[in-house]
Amino acid sequence: MGADRFSTSARLKAIGQEAQARVYRAAARRPARRNKLTGRAALLALVLCALVVALAYPTRQYIAQRSDIADQRREAQKSRQKVEQLREEKARWQDPQYVKTQAREHLHFVMPGETGYNVAAPAPTGDAAAEHRATSEAAAHRPWYDNLWDNVDHADAAAPPGH
DSSP, rough: OTTTTOOHHHHHHHHHHOOOHHHHHHHHSOOOOOOOOOOHHHHHHHHHHHHHHHHHHHHHHHHHHHHHHHHHHHHHHHHHHHHHHHHHHHHHHHHHHHHHHHHHHHHHHTTTTOOOOOOOOOOOOTHHHHHHHHHHHHHHHHHHHHHHHHHHHHHHSSSSSTT
């Protein structure tokens, strides 16, 4: 009957104290955990750092070389396209009709029996017309080679910049 005399709260308090004593005894038996870095962990960290440092430069070089290879492939593709374009142009120049067309357009050639026309700029008016007539009259009394060189000089002076 002696155990029944205690109240519930006293019994719970006694159970709690017994549990607390068991926890303290179990903790005393276990060795305390060390929070310090062990030798193995330090060695592992050192090896990992060495690997990162050792692989960083070759990895960077590998990536740079892959980029260079991609650039070279693009250049090679452009060169292949240019070669193909030049082959097509060469094939066009093998065609006599194409050669005739180019000669007519760029060199102003005409076929026998045809009449070629060159359209000149409109005749100058006003002061420019009077200056042109005076220049033409003076040119008529000079040697032909002087007129030729004057025309070359005027053509060069009249050319737009960059030509």
